[in-house]
Amino acid sequence: MRIGIYGYGNLGKGVELAIRQNPDMELFGVFTRRDPATLKLATDGAKAYAAQDIEQYKDAIDVLIICGGSATDLPAMTPALAKHFNVIDSFDTHADIPKHFANVDAAAREGGKTAAISVGWDPGMFSLNRLYANCILPDGKDYTFWGKGVSQGHSDAIRRIEGVADARQYTCPVEAALEAVRTGTNPELTTREKHTRLCYVVAKEGADLARIEREIVTMPKYFADYDTTVHFISQEELDRDHKGIPHGGFVIRTGSTGRNGEHKHRIEYSLQLDSNPEFTSSVLVAYARAVYRLNRRGEIGCKTVFDIAPADLSAMSGEDMRAHLL
Amino acid sequence: MRIGIYGYGNLGKGVELAIRQNPDMELFGVFTRRDPATLKLATDGAKAYAAQDIEQYKDAIDVLIICGGSATDLPAMTPALAKHFNVIDSFDTHADIPKHFANVDAAAREGGKTAAISVGWDPGMFSLNRLYANCILPDGKDYTFWGKGVSQGHSDAIRRIEGVADARQYTCPVEAALEAVRTGTNPELTTREKHTRLCYVVAKEGADLARIEREIVTMPKYFADYDTTVHFISQEELDRDHKGIPHGGFVIRTGSTGRNGEHKHRIEYSLQLDSNPEFTSSVLVAYARAVYRLNRRGEIGCKTVFDIAPADLSAMSGEDMRAHLL
Numbered sequence: 001m002r003i004g005i006y007g008y009g010n011l012g013k014g015v016e017l018a019i020r021q022n023p024d025m026e027l028f029g030v031f032t033r034r035d036p037a038t039l040k041l042a043t044d045g046a047k048a049y050a051a052q053d054i055e056q057y058k059d060a061i062d063v064l065i066i067c068g069g070s071a072t073d074l075p076a077m078t079p080a081l082a083k084h085f086n087v088i089d090s091f092d093t094h095a096d097i098p099k100h101f102a103n104v105d106a107a108a109r110e111g112g113k114t115a116a117i118s119v120g121w122d123p124g125m126f127s128l129n130r131l132y133a134n135c136i137l138p139d140g141k142d143y144t145f146w147g148k149g150v151s152q153g154h155s156d157a158i159r160r161i162e163g164v165a166d167a168r169q170y171t172c173p174v175e176a177a178l179e180a181v182r183t184g185t186n187p188e189l190t191t192r193e194k195h196t197r198l199c200y201v202v203a204k205e206g207a208d209l210a211r212i213e214r215e216i217v218t219m220p221k222y223f224a225d226y227d228t229t230v231h232f233i234s235q236e237e238l239d240r241d242h243k244g245i246p247h248g249g250f251v252i253r254t255g256s257t258g259r260n261g262e263h264k265h266r267i268e269y270s271l272q273l274d275s276n277p278e279f280t281s282s283v284l285v286a287y288a289r290a291v292y293r294l295n296r297r298g299e300i301g302c303k304t305v306f307d308i309a310p311a312d313l314s315a316m317s318g319e320d321m322r323a324h325l326l
Numbered sequence: 327m328r329i330g331i332y333g334y335g336n337l338g339k340g341v342e343l344a345i346r347q348n349p350d351m352e353l354f355g356v357f358t359r360r361d362p363a364t365l366k367l368a369t370d371g372a373k374a375y376a377a378q379d380i381e382q383y384k385d386a387i388d389v390l391i392i393c394g395g396s397a398t399d400l401p402a403m404t405p406a407l408a409k410h411f412n413v414i415d416s417f418d419t420h421a422d423i424p425k426h427f428a429n430v431d432a433a434a435r436e437g438g439k440t441a442a443i444s445v446g447w448d449p450g451m452f453s454l455n456r457l458y459a460n461c462i463l464p465d466g467k468d469y470t471f472w473g474k475g476v477s478q479g480h481s482d483a484i485r486r487i488e489g490v491a492d493a494r495q496y497t498c499p500v501e502a503a504l505e506a507v508r509t510g511t512n513p514e515l516t517t518r519e520k521h522t523r524l525c526y527v528v529a530k531e532g533a534d535l536a537r538i539e540r541e542i543v544t545m546p547k548y549f550a551d552y553d554t555t556v557h558f559i560s561q562e563e564l565d566r567d568h569k570g571i572p573h574g575g576f577v578i579r580t581g582s583t584g585r586n587g588e589h590k591h592r593i594e595y596s597l598q599l600d601s602n603p604e605f606t607s608s609v610l611v612a613y614a615r616a617v618y619r620l621n622r623r624g625e626i627g628c629k630t631v632f633d634i635a636p637a638d639l640s641a642m643s644g645e646d647m648r649a650h651l652l
Binding site: 014125257279314 | 343347368420453454460462464508583593596600604608615630631634635639645647
């Protein structure tokens, strides 16, 4: 299976490394909007190409993994590329998924291709676990908690404040809220009760720290609805202690069965990830295998993780899976 | 969707209650090897029938949920019934799954029917989580822990000892082993290090308690490889404190990604169940929906949870799923 990578940021680099862990795949090359000569790939024999030339390589690529941002890149890229390639992306703007799905589905059908969108961990593995748990326990309640992990969007929002040189924001689940959910009492939790926000900020010399802190904690949408803690640290400390991009979280459904709902059950799925982009990349690569197979079986159009049977993600035969994993 | 239940023990009764939680399903009736007149169903309008008459109701039942034991019932029942009905079972003898699969697959294909075997939580939801986690993190290690929960097989083994009137055995995961696994150090754990066994035993009057305890803790396969604790209690205490059938467990995969495996990740799935049979029943009913749909699409033969796309378990439309769960 020959994989193309479109975009070479953190996610694209993660995909390149994930391909190495899957012996049935090989990297054809990386497509970039930058000058291809400036890219240093980690894979022997793989080449960097100019994004604009990609249609020339239609027949050389089995699945193209599109590693762009959800805000502006993917809404345009994925439909455009789905006409010519089997594609997969990690589009994660939950509210816009129906529109993105429709656009990609139309394009893929036009080209006889197969696409999968919103593949990663949320949306992705968390969504899958919400679906399975809902089907098994119809009488119940879902909870999703994120963290402890770095939110790129919130870190960026802090960096835009005047006087801020650099920043890193962690979203943290509130342990007491997690415990309350686990008891099965189906608590109603406010935004503030579920997560806290922890900010490490490097201020520019002479900046007004009190004003920066006030601007952070009162920022609408991003911080105002949360208990937010701000720590001012040096650039050296930020680089030393907060360079990683960890993330994770919890999907919990509690529900009941029995004559009168007398039996309580809890289904819990959790992730703890040292590298958010590398884990997302690993999910993308597993689903690339499925996209390839679906297309070979003539199943064209846009799919999500809901539409893909788990066996299609695996390099194992059905016999081996049943003997060793069932 | 009209559901038939074949067998009316704990599992069959659980299926009957689970059908009530799914408005797109109705119970056609229960088939029993006992005298149908002796069964008291919980569902208005549903009837009990003699198991031997089942073929008369071929056209009245969309999916038959077979609620028998894995030791002797299911290996015969599921292939026999799969010739005439879409069927589903919870066959859980892991080592015999390949044979059972082959038998059921041949029968279902002969009859143009769809079957699903080994549906429940282990095999079932635990298997699914092992598969997904293996596909996402190829470089990693799997761990499954069970409990705290009642093992029917181990309780039965104790009850067969001379002088024992009644017994209840709990399998308990060792917290320290779980914590060691969660650190991502990929420990090699012995049977004894992973689980302990806790036994509540009601002795007959005048029985030799020391001998009973010795026979339990030294019993090969069942107890000899574990740290086993035996408590003698009265029948009243057993009935009062140990009547439930709770169970649960943990599926954990730790793995690494990155240039040199420098980023560690943990995927953890856990269940905590007040009623093992009712939860298994709830999984069976969700997969019954999928079996029905697969058959209507012409996908015949035997399936497992690996072969079934998650969307087929849900009564929601694709649009609703993508808008609300993705």
